[in-house]
Amino acid sequence: MESSPAPGTGLTPVPVAVRSATATLAAAGIDSAAVEARMICAHAAGVDLSRLLLADGLDAVQLAEVDRIVAARAAEHLPLQYLLGRASSGLLDLAVGQGVFIPRPETALLVEWVLDRLPAPTGGPGPIVVDLCAGSGTIALEIAHARPDARVHAVELHDAALTWLRRNAAERATAGDTPIEIHHADATDPGLLTQLRGRVDAVVSNPPYIPITDDLPSDVLGHEPATALFGGEDGLVVVVPLVDVGASLLAPRGLLAVEHDDTTGAEVAAVVARQGHFGTVELHTDLAGRPRFVTATARGTRRDTARGGATGREQNRHDYDDDTVAEVDPTVQKGIAR
Ligand SMILES: C[S@@+](CC[C@H](N)C(=O)[O-])C[C@H]1O[C@@H](n2cnc3c(N)ncnc32)[C@H](O)[C@@H]1O
Numbered sequence: 001m002e003s004s005p006a007p008g009t010g011l012t013p014v015p016v017a018v019r020s021a022t023a024t025l026a027a028a029g030i031d032s033a034a035v036e037a038r039m040i041c042a043h044a045a046g047v048d049l050s051r052l053l054l055a056d057g058l059d060a061v062q063l064a065e066v067d068r069i070v071a072a073r074a075a076e077h078l079p080l081q082y083l084l085g086r087a088s089s090g091l092l093d094l095a096v097g098q099g100v101f102i103p104r105p106e107t108a109l110l111v112e113w114v115l116d117r118l119p120a121p122t123g124g125p126g127p128i129v130v131d132l133c134a135g136s137g138t139i140a141l142e143i144a145h146a147r148p149d150a151r152v153h154a155v156e157l158h159d160a161a162l163t164w165l166r167r168n169a170a171e172r173a174t175a176g177d178t179p180i181e182i183h184h185a186d187a188t189d190p191g192l193l194t195q196l197r198g199r200v201d202a203v204v205s206n207p208p209y210i211p212i213t214d215d216l217p218s219d220v221l222g223h224e225p226a227t228a229l230f231g232g233e234d235g236l237v238v239v240v241p242l243v244d245v246g247a248s249l250l251a252p253r254g255l256l257a258v259e260h261d262d263t264t265g266a267e268v269a270a271v272v273a274r275q276g277h278f279g280t281v282e283l284h285t286d287l288a289g290r291p292r293f294v295t296a297t298a299r300g301t302r303r304d305t306a307r308g309g310a311t312g313r314e315q316n317r318h319d320y321d322d323d324t325v326a327e328v329d330p331t332v333q334k335g336i337a338r
Contacts, residue, residue, distance in 0.1 A: 011057025017041050018052075021070045028074035036080055040069045043084050077219045090142045094168045099160025101228035103138035106286040107206050110257045110293050111142045113284070114202045117255055118147060126150045127201035130249055132187035132242055135161050135228060137168045137180070139204050145177045152180040153196070155187045158227050188241035196249055203246035206259040209268075211235035235264045240271055247277035252300020257293055265291030272296045 021037035030036060042052040044065040058066065069083045079102055081087035087096045089103035090111055096102055118127045126149025131140035134154035144152045154169070156162045162184055173179040185192055187207065209231040214221060220229070231237045239258060246256050256278065260268040265283050273281045278296035286292035 009057060011059055012063055013057050014041060014045070014052055014055050017058050017063060017066055021066055024070050024074050028077075030073065030077075036073065037070075039080065039084065040066055040073075044069070077222065079219045079223050082223065087136070089138045092138070092141055092145060092172065094136045094138060094141065095164060095171065096136055097164065098223070099158075099225055100164040101135040101161065101224055103136055106292050107138060107259060108142070109284065109286060110204055110206065110259055111139055111146075113293070113295060114204050114255060114257055115143065115146050118150065118201060121147070121149045128196060128199055129153070129202045129204065130155065130193065130196065130200050130246075132203060132205040132245065133157075133207040133238070134165055134182075135206070137165045137172075139206060140180050141168060141172050141177065143204070144180050145172065148178045150178070152178070153183060153193065154180050155183045155185050155192065157184070157186050158225065160225065161228065187245060188238055190241075190245065190248070192245050193249060198249070199251055200249040200254055201251060202255040202257070203249055204255075204257045205242060205246070207231065207238040207242055209235045209239060209259065209261045209264065211261060211263065231261075234267070235261045236267060236271065239268055243271055243275050247275050247298065250277070250298040252298055254298040256296045256298070258295075259293045260291070262286075262290035262292065265294065268294045 018034075018037045018041050021040055022034045025033035025036055038052055039049060041058065042049040044062040045052065045055045045058055046062075047055050069080075072078050072083055073080060081102045082097050085095060085097060086093050087102045088094060089105055090108040094103065114129070118129070126147060129140070129143050129147075129150050129152045131137075131143070131152065131154045134140050134156040137154055140152045140154035143150055154165060156165050162182070165182060169180050169182055183193065187205070208228055210216070210229050212230050212233055216229075231239060239260065243256070243258065246258075250256065256272065258268060258272070269281050269283050272278055272294055273296075277298055279299050281294065281296045283291055284293050284295065
């Protein structure tokens, strides 16, 4: 972009920079060119998007950064989040780049569902949460941020994603969140986290779940890792063994929440119901009304030793009645109203 500084300032006015970036992106076929242009200019100016129009303007260095990002986005359709280096699905802004799945807003719904239902803080050790297929760490880190008492474990198999997960976990710990525990492991391995077997309060997962297709936007198909996107021909290759692993980890009345493709909700609910370890199985829709995630509660009843005056660590240990079996309710459709 040719700089057009406002007289006497040396700065290019924000609307001029945004208009120019929008035109280049739109000409390259980027759908939301104007929104992206504003995001890029805000990033280059180092201001929040909401404050962009209040900025004095962009200097030559900032303008060169806008040009670099716009050119890469226009020429190669590299995902904008990779170019900006940050993305978020909930409250946290995480580092992302080549090799890691970009967190999507709908995943925040799973996190919200789990946070609403975790056992309340007691002052003792908090709930144990496992995020299977952690990617950038968005689920694990959002939960650790919201619940400093929780002991959160994040499982990721692929090296490139693991690098981003470690970086984000370190960033959040430096920012003051309770550190999470990272496991370089296969979320479908029946021997996963044996030390946590039967003790976990919530297993949450946004696994690779898209049935194999080439009908995806070019910036997704061409740049995000296939190992993060696809779950085999039917989208269930990772989900089926992962539900078994979840069942083995969960404590009685523990929570399972699994995101899925909008075409496979009924199948995922059936996988969870057939597993045999769960009572209530529910289907949830996203904000656009599409089937998006399945939740279930593990069978059994907790007998909490906190009652009767136990102290410290004991207060948060739960004993379980073996012989109580929850009813398996028929799968119900549940929308999330906002
Ligand atoms: C759809 S991405 C979700 C990432 C993150 N949870 C999120 O919501 O943004 C799925 C992640 O699962 C990882 N993955 C794929 N197969 C896996 C397996 N068998 N075990 C553990 N992680 C796996 C991928 O590398 C990718 O990071």
